[in-house]
Amino acid sequence: MTSPLMQVEDLSISFKINDKWCRAVNGVTFDIMPNETLCIVGESGCGKSITAMSLMKLLPDTARLGGHVRFGGQDILSLKERELEEIRGSRIAMIFQEPMTSLNPVLTVGEQIAEPLVLHKGMGWSEAKKEARNLLDLVRIPDAQKRLGQYPHELSGGMRQRVMIAIGLACRPQILIADEPTTALDVTIQAQVLALLEDIRKEQELSIVMITHDLGVVANVADRVAVMYAGDVVETGPVASIFDSPSHPYTQALLRTVPRADAAFELSPIEGQVPSIQKMPEGCRFAPRCKEETSKCNVTPKLSPGAHSVACWARGDIQ
């Protein structure tokens, strides 16, 4: 049994709103295994993006963090800024949804890809620029030499996201965190970028943590899945098991709301709204919208043990 690359234990993230601490992430636990794609999936406000940010301790000081993020014998959450700088962009890298706002508009593509190599690997600029060219080949940008001298506005959305991936991969990280990397792209371009990420993951033996709201993307790229709702991981397991036998009432309901291009069926929406962070229900946070609510649901359920685990009082053990 291989040991996990990163262990997230009871991670909680709170923000102070109107003088009251509100828990946006409510104690989540999951592992990231070597050489796998873990998808964290959920709707707006479920805490998936801030969970991803906290894996690199990128949240502002106004956030109160609890729990542990264990990586390489250290707890990321207890590291100082200077120690974090050695990890960020070097051993753990991140790419974002909107490549136009995360690229610097006044630097050339080449300079931006070379920068992490100069900072982390101590390369000289000319050597780093050469390596940048190789990275553009790796992300399959044609005409790499010309592209190196271009600015982000000269590239299409798909190309910009490829440049982001090249920057992320520059220092050969062990973990690449991708926050909705294809959400802003057209479907044919999305398919290209997803295939690229998958190929690179295999080649480089990298682990990818992909944050997405799109269950179609999850079904096509994930090895394992964590489903989040209102700050909790409600279900986690191998991708085949999650889609073939979804167990949590939320996962089941969510799968019935996605319109599919291959078949028409009666969509059944989940009634009600995701609760506001200031008014989270006690106990299971899905209970007010759940059709299987029981008297136990006012206590927060824990994830059941096993590879496919679920946090729900209405479910027995599930293996």
Add this chain to the structure above:
Amino acid sequence: MKDLLVVEGLGKTFGSKKFLQAEYAVTALRNVSFTLGKGETVGVVGESGCGKSTLARCVLDLIEPTTGSVLFDDTDLTKLDAKAKRDIRSRIQMIFQDPYSSLNGKRTIGKTLAEPLWVHEGVKYKEALPRIHAVLKEVGLPVSAADKYPHEFSGGQRQRIAIARALILEPELIIADEAVSALDVSVQAQVLLLMNSIQKEHGLSYLFITHDLGVVRNFCDRVLVMYLGSVVESGPVAELLTNPKHPYTKSLRDAAPIPDISRRQSLALLEGEIPSPANPPSGCAFHPRCPRATDICRSEAPTLQSSDDQRMFACHNPEP
């Protein structure tokens, strides 16, 4: 049955000619024709820059088309004067993608809903209140929403308000431009079902602009597939998606990820990117990316042909 909307040869070229500057022209829409029956939903699907939003705006005459005609209930919208245009617009309404920017943040929901009644019928706010309350109930919001402001609502609720605003004049046609794209799937399903039940109730027609084939499959009767300003294929939704004739339709369908592990595959890859409308390829606009392209595709643009009375496609080498 008579068609509510008949669009013929619609084209739009944006361009300008400035002093000492080269003239430039971008053809956003090229010879688009379709019909929309009463109570029918026609989807328009395509990727960024395919002209689907330009089409929506040209139909409403929000931007003036360069060529072609838009017959709404036998009246050509492109030939009307301002007064007549305003009158007929009360029968066509529009819903936009982003309910955060399409509602006025400084106005209560009631005031927002009252405005079309004042503009088109001269009804004052107090007299309009019963109708405002009725339409709020119809879209599943409490009557008390009339006194609140947009920031007090979630994205899904705001889209319901936008639907209420479109509905209050009891239009015959609603043009929805990516109306559910910004919503989470669970809320998206709520809004789609609401739009469905409104259609059954009022017998109105939708022109539904979207990039999401899943939404098209579950919501539309017929669909137009657009690429770089032209319709490349059209027909009844189920048939068209089961057996696409145009290679682009097929690629689009196969690139859409399906939440089903048994359908997991390397998403069929379409090489290259969407060309710029300012500099379109010769011949068929899709040929540089097309796996079935031959010599004729590079030189000659295909025209729409019909395989049977319902389906049309523009391709020299259609899928079998």
